[in-house]
Amino acid sequence: MAKHKYTGIMGWIEDRLPIFSLLDNAVGTGYHTPKNLNYWWNFGSLAGFALVIQIITGIILAMYYNPSAAGAFESIEHIMRDVNYGWLMRYVHSNGGSLFFLVVFIHVFRGLYYGSFKAPRELLWMLGLVILLLMMMTAFTGYVLPWGQMSFWAATVITEFFSAIPGVGTDVVEWLRGSFAVDNATLNRFYSFHYLFPFLIVGIVIVHIWALHVHGSGNPKGINVKKGTSDTIPFHPFYTVKDLFGMGVFIVIFAVLVFYYPNLMSHPDNYIPANPGVTPPHIVPEWYFLPFYAILRAVTWEHLIPNAKLWGVIAMAGSIMILFVIPWIDKSKVRSMTFRPLSRIFFWIMVADVFLLGVVGAMPVDGIWIYLGQFGTAYYFLHFTVILYLLGKYEKTRPLPKSISEPVIRSEPVIQ
Ligand code: HEM
Numbered sequence: 001m002a003k004h005k006y007t008g009i010m011g012w013i014e015d016r017l018p019i020f021s022l023l024d025n026a027v028g029t030g031y032h033t034p035k036n037l038n039y040w041w042n043f044g045s046l047a048g049f050a051l052v053i054q055i056i057t058g059i060i061l062a063m064y065y066n067p068s069a070a071g072a073f074e075s076i077e078h079i080m081r082d083v084n085y086g087w088l089m090r091y092v093h094s095n096g097g098s099l100f101f102l103v104v105f106i107h108v109f110r111g112l113y114y115g116s117f118k119a120p121r122e123l124l125w126m127l128g129l130v131i132l133l134l135m136m137m138t139a140f141t142g143y144v145l146p147w148g149q150m151s152f153w154a155a156t157v158i159t160e161f162f163s164a165i166p167g168v169g170t171d172v173v174e175w176l177r178g179s180f181a182v183d184n185a186t187l188n189r190f191y192s193f194h195y196l197f198p199f200l201i202v203g204i205v206i207v208h209i210w211a212l213h214v215h216g217s218g219n220p221k222g223i224n225v226k227k228g229t230s231d232t233i234p235f236h237p238f239y240t241v242k243d244l245f246g247m248g249v250f251i252v253i254f255a256v257l258v259f260y261y262p263n264l265m266s267h268p269d270n271y272i273p274a275n276p277g278v279t280p281p282h283i284v285p286e287w288y289f290l291p292f293y294a295i296l297r298a299v300t301w302e303h304l305i306p307n308a309k310l311w312g313v314i315a316m317a318g319s320i321m322i323l324f325v326i327p328w329i330d331k332s333k334v335r336s337m338t339f340r341p342l343s344r345i346f347f348w349i350m351v352a353d354v355f356l357l358g359v360v361g362a363m364p365v366d367g368i369w370i371y372l373g374q375f376g377t378a379y380y381f382l383h384f385t386v387i388l389y390l391l392g393k394y395e396k397t398r399p400l401p402k403s404i405s406e407p408v409i410r411s412e413p414v415i416q
Pocket of ligand 1: 107125
């Protein structure tokens with residue numbers, strides 16, 4: 001039998017299925033982690049936590065939900081009013097979706113700031129982006145399920161955009177909707193996908209963590225650390241405790257939202273049953289889609305560009321696709337912005353630009369908002385192409401410490 005530290009029933013299982021050593025190497029004492037991880041490194045575990053909450057509450061909601069155009073809206077009201085703790089499950093699920101995006105966005109921006117996407121973690125980064133795309137598809141299909149006015153019109157507007165694809169556009173739209181218009185067939189397939197995608201996300205998260213463990217976590221200094229040196233500490237108990245603390249804070253914020261402001265993130269129009277005959281004055285997506293929605297609508301020069309709608313769709317898809325190749329655009333060997341003073345400034349300008357796009361996304365395509373949307377979109381692409389490339393090539397970076405402990409040890413008197 002193989003040598004290991006487990007005895008009794010655990011030893012018996014370990015001999016046949018080395019699951020305890022696997023867990024120990026993943027999140028236990030066997031996983032050597034840089035000792036300087038700050039709170040921005042909490043957001044990966046928080047994302048996993050949010051995903052589990054979504055799946056559990058989603059499965060419970062599915063027990064009472066009726067995926068038909070005639071019954072969906074009423075079944076949600078039934079959940080809210082009649083089902084024991086149905087209101088809680090629904091509010092946790094709807095607000096949980098928002099918080100999941102918030103957590104993942106912070107996780108992504110952490111990656112951009114600390115250069116987590118750089119070699120050797122490019123594939124880890126790309127798997128993350130696939131997760132993000134799947135999350136978007138899950139959120140979009142989920143938003144349609146309550147079959148309120150916003151649900152219906154969001155589904156109509158977004159599927160309609162695919163009509164811009166030359167030649168096959170109309171066919172694609174009908175194929176997506178399963179019908180000539182958004183109706184019962186659309187709701188059915190969206191429900192099916194909404195149930196499926198989270199499990200695909202779970203699968204990719206497992207591969208994401210697997211890829212993470214190949215080279216280990218990065219760290220705020222962005223330098224390579226060697227396992228088992230004074231630069232690392234075991235994941236357990238140090239980071240299990242820190243991650244649990246983060247989850248505690250997350251639960252408090254979550255509870256405030258669910259119990260005091262449960263409809264803060266939702267749109268009042270979605271409490272009106274879907275009506276194909278009445279278009280709401282402003283069709284707005286959920287907040288986490290706003291920057292992308294602004295990019296989609298930025299290309300409005302229908303009189304100048306043939307098929308402007310198609311370019312809007314391409315720009316929106318491109319805003320995520322460009323992130324897949326940034327490990328090869330930003331070629332700087334220095335990962336962390338701590339040692340890249342100029343990049344740091346441009347990082348925050350980019351963050352401000354994304355916020356601007358978020359605001360534009362919530363506004364009607366009118367007046368100054370048209371130009372701000374076009375400016376924001378142009379700058380977004382400029383940042384992730386030209387600016388990142390030039391900074392990677394020409395920026396004068398600050399010297400890197402040799403190890404995480406070096407700057408600390410160096411300041412101490414040398415004892416001989
Ligand atoms: C369901 C969504 C996700 C889950 C559950 C998840 C989970 C995790 C976990 C547990 C870690 C290790 C802890 C940490 O570094 O925070 C991690 C690291 C990482 N994740 Fe994610 N992740 C998700 C989405 C994403 C997305 C959307 C991206 C990027 C587009 C991404 C990119 C990364 C990178 C680059 C690292 C390594 C960071 C480093 O060590 O420097 N992840 N992820």
